Each structure stands twice: as C-alpha cells, then as structure tokens.
Amino acid sequence: MIQAEEAMRILNLHRGDAVVVTNFMTxxxxxxxxxxxxxxxxxxxxxxxxxxxxxxxGLALARPDRRVMVLDGDGHYTRxxxxxxxxxxxxxxxxxxxxxxxxxGYNSQNAMPVHFGLRNVALVDVEITVxxxxxxxxxxxRNVDPKTFRGRHLTVKINxxxxxxx
Amino acid sequence: MESEVAALQASxxxxxxxRCGITHVVYLPGTETADLYDALLAEPSIILVPVCREGESMxxxxxLWVGGKEPAVLIQSTGFFESGDSIRGIVQPGRFPLxxxxxxxxxxxxxxxxxxxxxxxxxxxxxxxxxxxxxxxxVDRVVTAxxxxxxESRAVAALILPEARR
Numbered sequence: 001m002i003q004a005e006e007a008m009r010i011l012n013l014h015r016g017d018a019v020v021v022t023n024f025m026t027x028x029x030x031x032x033x034x035x036x037x038x039x040x041x042x043x044x045x046x047x048x049x050x051x052x053x054x055x056x057x058g059l060a061l062a063r064p065d066r067r068v069m070v071l072d073g074d075g076h077y078t079r080x081x082x083x084x085x086x087x088x089x090x091x092x093x094x095x096x097x098x099x100x101x102x103x104x105g106y107n108s109q110n111a112m113p114v115h116f117g118l119r120n121v122a123l124v125d126v127e128i129t130v131x132x133x134x135x136x137x138x139x140x141x142r143n144v145d146p147k148t149f150r151g152r153h154l155t156v157k158i159n160x161x162x163x164x165x166x
Numbered sequence: 167m168e169s170e171v172a173a174l175q176a177s178x179x180x181x182x183x184x185r186c187g188i189t190h191v192v193y194l195p196g197t198e199t200a201d202l203y204d205a206l207l208a209e210p211s212i213i214l215v216p217v218c219r220e221g222e223s224m225x226x227x228x229x230l231w232v233g234g235k236e237p238a239v240l241i242q243s244t245g246f247f248e249s250g251d252s253i254r255g256i257v258q259p260g261r262f263p264l265x266x267x268x269x270x271x272x273x274x275x276x277x278x279x280x281x282x283x284x285x286x287x288x289x290x291x292x293x294x295x296x297x298x299x300x301x302x303x304x305v306d307r308v309v310t311a312x313x314x315x316x317x318e319s320r321a322v323a324a325l326i327l328p329e330a331r332r
Contacts, residue, residue, distance in 0.1 A: 021229075024255075041232060043225065043256065051225035051252055054217075058229020058237070061190070061215065066233075 008071065009033045018067035019059060023052035026071040043070075080131040082158070084114050089123035089143050113153045121146045130158050137162025176201035178305045179267075179326075180209050186265065186312040189235045190215055192223040196242025198269030199326050203240065220245030224252035224264075231262045238265040238312075243272075243285045246323075253292055253321070263315035265308070266323040270298070273327055289323055296323035 008026075012033045019039050022030045027042045034040050041059070043052035056070035086095040098114035118124070126141040139158055157165040179202055183191070192215045195203040206212055215230075217223045220241045227237040241249070246268050257264060272279025289296050295314060297307040308324045315322040 043228075051222065051256060054222040054225030055229040055232070055256065058192070058215075058226035058231075059233045060229070061213075061226075062230045062233020062235040 005029050005032060011069070011071070015039075015069060016067065018069040019063075021052050021056040021059065021068060021070045023072055026052070030071055082131075083127075083129040085127040085129075086116050086118075087125040087127065089125050091125075095119075095124065118146055126154070126156075128156055128158065130162055132160060132162045134161065139164050175301075175305065176205035179299070179308055180205045180212070182305050182308040183238065183265075183312075184209070184211060185309055186238075187236045188212055188238045188265070188312075190227075190230050190237040191240050191267075192217060192226045192230070192237055193240035194218075194220050194223060194242075194245055195240055196244070196269040196271060198242065198271055199240055199267065202267070202326065206240075219248060221249045221252040224249050224257050227264055228256050228260055228262060231264070238267060240267045242269040243281045243325075246285065247281075247288065250288075250292075253294075257321050258292065261319045263312075263319055264321040265312045265315055266294070266321055267308070268296075268323050268325050270325040270327050273325075285325070294321050294323050296325055298325045298327060300327040 004026075008029050012030075012035060015036070017036075017039065019041060020030065020034065021041045021043050023043050030040065031037075041055075043055040052072040053070045056068050060066075060068040081100045083097065083099055085097045087093055088095060095118065096116045098116065100112075100114050123143045123145055126144050128139045128141070129136055130139070131137075137158075139156070139162065141154075141156065144154065159165050190213045191206055193203065193206075194217050206214055215226055215237075217226060220239075223239040223241055223245070227239050230237040246266070268285070270282065270285060272282035275282060277283055286296070295311075295318075297311050299305065299307050311322040311324045314320075
C-alpha cells in the first residue's frame with residue numbers, strides 16, 4: 001500500500017494552482033511536501049473532525065474559478081454507503097436487506113458491518129449495490145457459505161466505478 | 167393575521183441581512199426559523215446553501231469567507247449543540263466574522279426543554295456574544311450582531327425567538 005506521505009508528494013506534483021485544504025493530521029504531512037504554501041489552507045485550524053471537505057465546499061462555492069483539492073482525514077468517510085441483500089442461493093428469494101450507512105445519519109458517521117440473522121446456514125447469494133458517478137451498480141457474490149464467516153465478517157471491496165476489487 | 171405578521175418580521179430580518187451584505191446563508195432551519203427560511207427563499211440576492219448536519223454549516227461558512235463571501239449560518243439551537251466541535255476547531259481559532267442565526271427552541275417552555283435551558287450557558291462557555299431577536303424593534307439587532315462580528319473578528323449569535331415570527 002502506498003504511504004500517505006508518498007501519495008501527497010505525488011499529489012503535489014499535480015496540484016497546479018489548486019488551493020489545497022487539509023485537516024489536522026493531513027496538514028502535518030502536506031506541510032512536508034507542499035511547494036506552494038500560499039495556496040494551502042488548514043481547515044482544522046485546531047483540528048475539526050471531518051470538516052475539511054465542508055470547508056473546501058464553501059471555498060469552491062465562493063470561488064468556482066479556482067480548483068480546490070481537499071485532503072481529508074480524521075474520521076471522515078469519503079465513500080457513500082451501500083445496500084446489501086441476501087438471497088437463497090440460486091433463487092430470487094430475498095432473505096434480508098440492510099444498509100451500510102457511512103454518514104448520512106444525524107450527528108453520526110458509521111462503518112459498522114451489517115448483520116443478518118439467517119434461518120439456516122445454507123449457501124446464499126449476496127448482492128451489494130453501491131452508488132457511483134454512473135449511478136447504482138450491483139455486485140453479486142454467488143454461493144457464499146455463511147459457515148465460512150462464523151465469528152468474522154465478509155469484507156467486500158468495490159472501487160469507485162462499481163467494480164469488485166480483489 | 168399572526169402568520170402575516172410573522173412573514174413581515176421574517177422579511178424585515180432578511181432586509182437586515184441584505185444591509186449586512188450577507189451573500190450566502192448556510193442553513194438547516196428549525197421550527198423557529200421556518201418563516202425566515204421562507205423569506206430567504208424569496209430573496210434572490212442571498213444564496214442558500216443547505217447542509218445535512220449543522221456542524222458542516224460552520225466549515226462551509228468558513229470556506230465561503232476564505233473565498234471572499236459574506237456568509238451567515240441559520241440553524242436551530244439543537245444544531246448549535248451539534249456544531250460544538252466545528253465551533254471549537256474552526257470558528258473560534260479561525261476568528262472570522264460569522265453571524266449565527268439560531269432558532270431558540272423551547273424558550274417558552276419554562277425549563278422543560280433542555281434545548282432552551284442549555285443554549286445561553288453553552289454560548290457563554292464558547293465565549294460567543296449573543297443577542298435575542300424578538301419582535302419588530304429587535305430586528306436591528308441582527309445588523310448590530312453582524313457589525314460586532316466584523317469589529318471583533320468573531321462569531322456573534324442572534325437568537326431567534328418564535329415570537330419574533332408571530
């Protein structure tokens with residue numbers, strides 16, 4: 001995995017004349033690599049949980065002529081959540097549906113796994129619907145054996161265009 | 167008749183905001199400020215910026231101010247409480263002039279609504295000056311609060327009482 005500082009070093013090469021808004025911890029790393037401090041702005045002057053993107057939004061609204069880049073952190077989930085549905089394997093019988101909500105709740109952010117109570121431990125098909133720039137995309141995992149995940153979670157990684165990531 | 171008076175007073179508050187040069191109102195209104203919200207909708211010179219959480223309103227307003235605009239926030243007292251960390255992390259250390267219009271929920275419930283009980287003590291705890299907007303004569307207090315915000319480079323609150331709408 002690429003280290004955060006290295007990622008920022010690369011971002012700095014491509015920032016152009018963008019105003020870069022950082023949060024508490026990203027400010028520390030960005031200060032090491034930025035070559036245009038005049039256009040750097042610390043959103044969390046004293047640290048503000050997950051508000052760099054909000055400040056960046058305000059700045060972009062005020063100055064639509066400027067590019068604004070936000071390096072967020074500090075507990076801000078940057079992906080929309082997903083819908084998760086379980087079906088009896090090979091059928092269209094819906095056994096349950098749940099929402100993985102990453103932050104639309106009032107005064108809360110969340111990345112808790114969703115939980116399903118199953119009537120048995122037979123194979124299931126899992127449908128995960130995510131929200132991408134191109135709209136809703138569904139990923140299917142066929143013939144998932146719940147016994148395999150006793151005491152742990154099924155983790156599914158889906159990229160921003162709705163493709164399954166290994 | 168009561169609603170007509172409320173609409174008139176809300177309109178007067180908006181006129182006061184125009185006198186202040188407010189360009190954007192970042193809002194998540196409550197019951198106490200519903201008429202004010204309606205009046206703002208009818209005012210083309212002020213741009214409304216909706217948020218999902220009141221804490222975001224502070225950061226969005228900060229970004230607008232950095233971008234050269236003149237924002238105000240319009241929230242309920244409960245939203246002010248929700249904004250606590252943003253006020254601590256962005257508004258207070260940033261020392262930018264910010265007019266906070268806060269609906270004074272439960273002000274007339276004789277202490278039964280803790281949203282009212284805690285509002286003024288919490289404002290004092292955050293060292294935020296405030297004025298109470300009630301009735302025609304106090305509409306100018308919005309302007310005065312805004313002037314104080316600029317003179318002292320800080321957030322100043324105008325607490326909107328439901329009676330100011332009736």
